[in-house]
Amino acid sequence: MDDNIARISYEGKEILLVATAHVSQESVELVKRVIEEERPDSVCIELDEGRYNNIQNPKAWMDLPKSPAPTTNFHTHTFRCKHAEGDVMDYVKAASEVGITHLGFADHTPLTDRWMHMIRMEVEDLPGYVAALREAVDNPYGVMVYGGMECDYKPEYEAYFRDELLGNCRLDYLVGSVHAFPWQGDYTWIHPGVDLDAAQLKAYAEHVAKAIASGLFAFIAHPDLFNQGLRKWNPEVRACIRDILAAAEAYQVPLEINPSGYAKARQSPEVYLPCTHLLDQFWEEAAGFNVTVLVNSDAHKPSALTTDLQAGYKTMHKYGLKEATLPFVRQ
DSSP states (O other): OOTTEEEEEETTEEEEEEOOOTTOHHHHHHHHHHHHHHOOSOOOOOOOHHHHHHHHOTTGGGGSOOOOOOOEEOOBOOGGGSSOOOOHHHHHHHHHHHTOOEEEEEEEOOOTTOTTGGGSOOGGGHHHHHHHHHHHHSOTTOOEEEEEEEEEOOGGGHHHIIIIIIIISOOSEEEEEOSEEEETTEEEEOOTTOOOOHHHHHHHHHHHHHHHHTSOOSEESOTTGGGGGOOSOOHHHHHHHHHHHHHHHHHTOOEEEOTHHHHHHHHOHHHHGGGTTHHHHHHHHHTTSOOEEEEOOOBSSGGGTTTTHHHHHHHHHHTTOEEOOOTTOOO
């Protein structure tokens, strides 16, 4: 008999106890097999009190008290990336007005080969960016400022990220991200509304896992970005999610809950709204892994510093996820 099955007798009845693991596909298959083979008179499911209450009232989490006003945001962009507004001190001033006490900048990394240069700063803008960060450290608002970069991962960029950005520029941290992944000898970008098939989902997950394993990144931005090209849940999506979560657990690299997808859905509902429900699926799966998370707004203008941050924190609390402690944060 399977080690996860026990037979007991109670008051003349035979009871089969089947041990399962949360969000485990193997457990799903085991339960199906036992039911098909044993044909029991009834099937009972043991639930802890919290899950039982969630089933009875699936919207109960929405009535939870709001999290305290967010005080951190480590994912913001300046005008240098060509699709954002404002400079460092504009964000610092805005942070002081909304209660953000720890503010990190993660502009899109300049690259010497100018890969996708239309959405990132140019190499010649890097010194000015670093200078603006250093000048902002001693600001009159009491906001703690941290300098970083959002780095679209490619293995061939690792030395540049490490030696130039962390080394010569002395940035506080790097953020790993995957907007494009290796596919058929090139890189393919994730486009809203363009479905990813099973092979592409696997390639995406493998690329994110490599970024995690590189050891370069303080956290991984929007690991659920692939959902922009999806319209329905299927086993391949779940496998993609679990591969990413397994890597994050193995290397203990935090994952970012990035609620900017909700803002995009409001701005372009015909494109983004059908897939926003999948945001929750990723974090529901995360509850079954030993991973930590952080919530950032991915602000592209100072006025968006706290946009939808409460939605991100609600997701974190809804699934009982642990908030990450970042080693570079000063007290």
